[in-house]
Amino acid sequence: MLNKGETNMSEKKFSKKHEWVSLDGDVATVGITKHATEMLGDIVFVEVPDAGKAVEKEGQAAVVESTKAASDVYSPISGEITEGNKAIADDPGSVNTDPEGASWFFKLKIKDKGEYDSLMSKDEYDKFCKENPS
């Protein structure tokens, strides 16, 4: 069952750099994980990419800053940005409250679904976080 307003998104996949990806056709939505926001603490600045920008797998795509430090957000998948989420740039704190929902970072048109398939499942990611506390 889909909730009202949701599209037919695939299951979320996860990267070792703590980004999540979901796929709707050939458009991927990317954000940072709840675990990442817990490590970062209070998020106070976000910069998202503009539409049209080409990003490589594991290439720098966005910036997130907490009161503690600035971190790059990498794209776990290559493609062309179709949209950056301006709402989180205007309200960076919203990333702390809904990192894996409304506070996604950017959407991109992907080139190679194989890159998505090779990412971790939710269970694999949770295990990865447990084994790599930082």
Next chain:
Amino acid sequence: MGLDLRVIMEVQKTALYNYHKNLGAKFVPFAGYEMPIQYKDGIVKEHISTRTHAGFFDVSHMGQFFLEGDETLIESLEKIIPADLKNLKVNHSKYSFLLNNEGGIIDDLIITRTEKGFCIILNAACKENDIKQISQFLNKDHKYLLNNDLSLIALQGPKSVEILEKLIPGVANLKFMTGSNFEYEGEKLYVTRSGYTGEDGFEISISNTKVEKLIDYLISNEVKPIGLGARDTLRLEAGLCLYGHDLNEKINPIEANLKWAIAKKRKEVGGFNGWEKIKNLFVNGSEKIRVGIKPDGKVIARENTKIFSSDNNEIGFVTSGTFGPSVNAPVAMGYVKSEFSEVGTSIQLEVRGKKYGGKISELPFYKKSYVK
């Protein structure tokens, strides 16, 4: 996400280390100590609760350096500290610094006159070198001790006085930058009305064996534990310098915009390290000077951000920058060429290769409420 993994070298711990751990502290290595950067609530909530209620900070990593001696102790200390120590009354404190021969700041400090001499609170990262530097000017009759048996707790925020007065009657009578001995749990402790957040509050010097009991009391009065993260946002909003960032041995007090901390009498008569140079700078001004900076938008200009004039000439660099939760905007401090230091001057900040607008701002960013 590029998250830093830090290699932790051999580190020291304060007496409250396990206590912090039980409070859910996240630790970072800081000045050779394993210190809480934040607790469960996070930096912004800790910051706000200090400004609206009260917070406590374990600052026991800082050096509590005690000196005893006759009148010659004053002469000795005045060679390296530009405060008017001769006229400093017992139980009164001053913000000052240790200066090198070039007038550069070896450390910034709070010095308090005690019955027998002085107590100096030194930055943790500097304390060993500070003692070396100070001891060069001491003679064999001067006694000194870095007291590691004492913890130092800062209690900061508008409710501090009400809460501490209930436990230690009499502290409410202290004026800002004065202190006194009090009795607690059958032991003497020393309390000063001071702090480094821009709020009213106290610093409590207490034995390592009694400190947990004091913290139990504070927590039962809803005083939140505050980590280094919020300590940094609080002090930056209050326009206060952090040694090793805003101050170092190559920066003198005139450049640091701290000339108010050089006693008038000492400025005229001199007799301290770097006086010739500082006297000259008093008259002619310095080439660069520390200023407050407000980025126009949300971008955070962190340490080492390059500062440009509106016509694209590089004019300085940021030494501290963060998001100020009470200002609800990014704030920074840095050094610019003096001709660009006027409040309101438009500047540009280069962040990740892109230039963002900003302005020279008044300090502090957040208005203080000290009890005078």
